[in-house]
Amino acid sequence: MKILVTGGLGFIGSHTVVELQNEGYDVVVIDNLANSSTQVLDGIEAISGKRPAFEELDLRDKSEVEDFFKRHSNLNGVIHFAASKAVGESVQDPLLYYENNLGVLTYMLQNLITTDRANFIFSSSCTVYGQADEMPITENAPVKAAESPYGNTKQVGEEIIKDTCKVNPQLNAIALRYFNPIGAHPSAEIGELPLGVPQNLVPYITQTGMGLREQLSVFGDDYPTEDGTCIRDYIHVVDLAKAHVVALQRLMDDKNEENFEVFNLGTGKGSSVLEVIASFERVSGEKLNYKIAARRAGDVVQAYADTSKANEVLGWTAVSTLDDALKSAWIWEQKIRS
Ligand code: WQD
Numbered sequence: 001m002k003i004l005v006t007g008g009l010g011f012i013g014s015h016t017v018v019e020l021q022n023e024g025y026d027v028v029v030i031d032n033l034a035n036s037s038t039q040v041l042d043g044i045e046a047i048s049g050k051r052p053a054f055e056e057l058d059l060r061d062k063s064e065v066e067d068f069f070k071r072h073s074n075l076n077g078v079i080h081f082a083a084s085k086a087v088g089e090s091v092q093d094p095l096l097y098y099e100n101n102l103g104v105l106t107y108m109l110q111n112l113i114t115t116d117r118a119n120f121i122f123s124s125s126c127t128v129y130g131q132a133d134e135m136p137i138t139e140n141a142p143v144k145a146a147e148s149p150y151g152n153t154k155q156v157g158e159e160i161i162k163d164t165c166k167v168n169p170q171l172n173a174i175a176l177r178y179f180n181p182i183g184a185h186p187s188a189e190i191g192e193l194p195l196g197v198p199q200n201l202v203p204y205i206t207q208t209g210m211g212l213r214e215q216l217s218v219f220g221d222d223y224p225t226e227d228g229t230c231i232r233d234y235i236h237v238v239d240l241a242k243a244h245v246v247a248l249q250r251l252m253d254d255k256n257e258e259n260f261e262v263f264n265l266g267t268g269k270g271s272s273v274l275e276v277i278a279s280f281e282r283v284s285g286e287k288l289n290y291k292i293a294a295r296r297a298g299d300v301v302q303a304y305a306d307t308s309k310a311n312e313v314l315g316w317t318a319v320s321t322l323d324d325a326l327k328s329a330w331i332w333e334q335k336i337r338s
Contacts, residue, residue, distance in 0.1 A: 002026045002074060003248065006059060006108070007081030008052065009036035011192045012123065012181055014044055015241035016079060018190065021048035023245055028053040028072060030082065035195060043189035059104040069111040077119040077248045080108060083153070086199055087127075087298065090150035101153035105160055113168040119251035120173040121244055124158055126233070126264065126303050127151040128177060135270065136306035139177070139262050147298045158262070165260040172259045174247045179233035179266035179305050181240050183325035184332030191332035192237075201273060202234070202326065205280050206333035208289060216288060218273050220295035225302060229273035233266035233304035236320035236328070240265055246316045266305025267318045276322065283327040 003020055007013040008029030014036075020027050021044070029041075029052045038054065045051040057064050059082055069075075083101040084090065090097040105122075112118035128151065129137050130144030146152035161173045182202040184191025197213075198204040207213045221228035243265050250256055271279070277288050311317050320328075 001076040001252070002028065002072070004028050004030065004072065004075050004078045005052075005081065006030045006078070007083065007123075009033070009038070009040040009054075010081055012178070012237055012240060013079075013081040014040045014190045015185060015237045016081070016244045017044050017052055018048050018185065019238070019241045019245045021050045021052065026053075028055065030055050030057045030059065030068065032056065032058045032082070036193065040190060043185075046189045047185060047187050059107065060099055062107050065104075065107040065111060077121070077252055078108065078112065079121040079123075079244055079248065080105065081123045083123065085150060087148045087150045088199060090148050090153070094149040097149045097153050101150075102156055102160065105157050109161065109164050109171070113164065113171050116170055118171045119248060120161070120171060121247050121251075122157060122161055122173060122175045124175040124177045124262070125151070125154045126177050126179045126266070126305065128155045128158065129303065131300040132303065135302055136268060136304050137264065138306040139264055139309055162260045169259055172251045172256055173261070174251060174256070175260070175262045176243065176247060177262060177264050178240060179235055179264070179303065181237045182234045183236045183238070183320070183328040185238060186328055188328075188332050188335045191329070191336070193336070201276060202329050203333075205277065205288060206329050209280065209284055209286050209330065210333055210337050212337070214289070216277070216290035217293035218277075218290055219293055219299060221274075221292045222295075223301045225272055227272050227274045230299055231270040231272050231302035231304060233269065234271055234276065234322055234325060235266050235318050236325040239267075239318035239320050243310065243314065243316045246314050250314060263310040263314060264305040264307060265310060265318075266307055268305055268307040269322075270302055270304035271322050276326070279322045279326045280330065283323050284330045
């Protein structure tokens with residue numbers, strides 16, 4: 001069975017390629033290396049004993065996408081990670097996001113609907129919920145006006161797929177709404193490689209722990225939560241990767257009830273920023289240098305998943321704890337800086 005993984009050298013993509021290869025799938029990776037490097041192929045091979053086929057392509061070139069699908073007409077499934085994902089950058093450069101996240105998605109789908117049966121997994125995000133009214137968040141929670149072009153591309157991306165599935169029964173798609181992916185493979189052969197100053201909490205924590213950053217700023221401790229800091233659902237990237245394989249197998253085994261389905265992927269547990277810091281200090285034995293700073297625009301107060309649909313329908317449950325994830329992130333950070 002041959003699977004295309006776009007963005008397969010990125011953080012979540014590379015961990016998913018490992019899990020696919022562990023399950024015996026043949027994988028072909030497309031990546032434009034904008035936010036990754038071919039060294040990740042070495043890490044994937046070191047873990048799973050196989051080096052996936054790799055093509056450096058920019059999917060924004062429609063003819064490149066068409067040519068790829070002509071050369072690979074025997075794909076059994078596609079997992080589409082390739083997209084830009086920095087919230088702040090999307091505000092500054094919306095057209096980059098609409099072209100890279102939606103234009104590319106359109107080209108992919110235009111090719112997939114020409115096949116007899118396409119199995120398509122789409123990388124979506126809990127960001128589509130905005131500040132949900134109720135916790136934990138179920139898949140039926142209303143999709144709210146996006147707070148950023150990035151978030152909008154996830155909402156519109158899902159709509160594009162849903163509309164396409166409606167008139168193309170041969171297209172079978174699952175959108176996976178990630179909560180907050182963190183951590184690294186326990187082998188420390190692959191992990192998160194944020195470019196520049198990390199925007200996300202956990203890589204900023206581990207870089208501060210390594211002394212690459214002077215001090216972590218906690219963006220606000222005056223929120224209406226127990227300790228005043230924001231709450232998120234931090235899910236180990238390996239648990240997240242495994243969910244992609246399970247979702248793909250659901251489509252390949254033709255077990256999906258609808259030809260467009262949505263699943264939340266989280267642990268079902270909310271953790272505050274201060275609790276994440278405490279977890280880091282526990283697993284690293286290091287005291288973290290942080291200060292309380294002003295709130296960050298666009299942050300929601302809390303977001304954690306109701307995971308019952310993925311648990312019951314996919315038969316998938318996240319198994320790693322917050323400490324497991326922080327420990328793997330810390331080991332990875334130490335390795336790449338050694
Ligand atoms: C988590 C918490 C911050 C950094 C974003 C995207 C989401 C997904 C994951 C791509 C918040 C606080 C952070 C720091 C801090 N991205 N924080 N100091 O914002 O929940 O989600 O990344 O798919 O779509 O929106 O994650 O890690 O940026 O922030 O206090 O230096 O940590 O305020 O409460 P977020 P995050």
